[in-house]
Amino acid sequence: MRPMCKPDYCYDEKPYGKKPYDYDKKPYDYKDKDCDPCDCKPDLCKAKDCHFCPKPVVMECACGTGAIIGEIEDDSYFNPICLGCLTIDTTCLCKPVVKFDFSSIISYKTEGDNDPVELTFTLKKSCNGGFPVCCGSWDYRARFDDDEEELTTSFTFTHCECNSCPGCCVYTVEITRAIKEDEDDDLSICNVVLSAIATSSC
Numbered sequence: 001m002r003p004m005c006k007p008d009y010c011y012d013e014k015p016y017g018k019k020p021y022d023y024d025k026k027p028y029d030y031k032d033k034d035c036d037p038c039d040c041k042p043d044l045c046k047a048k049d050c051h052f053c054p055k056p057v058v059m060e061c062a063c064g065t066g067a068i069i070g071e072i073e074d075d076s077y078f079n080p081i082c083l084g085c086l087t088i089d090t091t092c093l094c095k096p097v098v099k100f101d102f103s104s105i106i107s108y109k110t111e112g113d114n115d116p117v118e119l120t121f122t123l124k125k126s127c128n129g130g131f132p133v134c135c136g137s138w139d140y141r142a143r144f145d146d147d148e149e150e151l152t153t154s155f156t157f158t159h160c161e162c163n164s165c166p167g168c169c170v171y172t173v174e175i176t177r178a179i180k181e182d183e184d185d186d187l188s189i190c191n192v193v194l195s196a197i198a199t200s201s202c
Contacts, residue, residue: 057199062086064192071183078178085172086194093166094200100159102173105191108142109150111184116143120177123159127169135159163201
């Protein structure tokens with residue numbers, strides 16, 4: 001990228017060791033993995049000597065299925081519910097850095113008592129056909145003070161991985177734990193969206 005500051009903004013009558021920037025020169029060829037020199041002072045350009053070249057980026061997104069949670073009194077016998085999965089191939093990247101985002105809408109309506117509801121969202125990853133490993137878990141908890149109340153809220157989380165091994169990986173989000181004691185309460189997860197972006201770290 002070309003520097004945002006121009007030579008006119010360099011408030012120094014003396015040259016800063018480089019000739020004025022030629023804004024009429026041909027577009028810079030980034031394929032050489034070089035950088036575009038900055039002719040202004042580093043403190044004015046907000047950079048040191050050059051601007052870094054862009055790196056390859058891989059982005060994937062997917063929509064999940066959502067779920068409706070029935071009555072659950074004992075979470076020890078809970079069968080995990082899959083909310084969606086996403087596949088991203090980082091084979092072409094060097095020491096990829098991956099950022100995974102999950103977003104959803106949780107709707108909760110109580111008709112009887114005000115017992116709390118609890119959900120645990122778990123992110124799992126399986127690469128190159130291997131066994132899935134747990135990347136992390138996030139908890140959601142809601143409780144009303146009065147009967148016959150309704151709540152609709154968003155639930156999101158982000159997971160980052162640095163210097164991971166390149167390959168084709170499948171990220172899966174599951175509800176691995178849930179507590180909802182009142183069968184008259186309505187609890188659902190909808191508008192599930194999964195996205196991942198990856199780039200090389202070197």
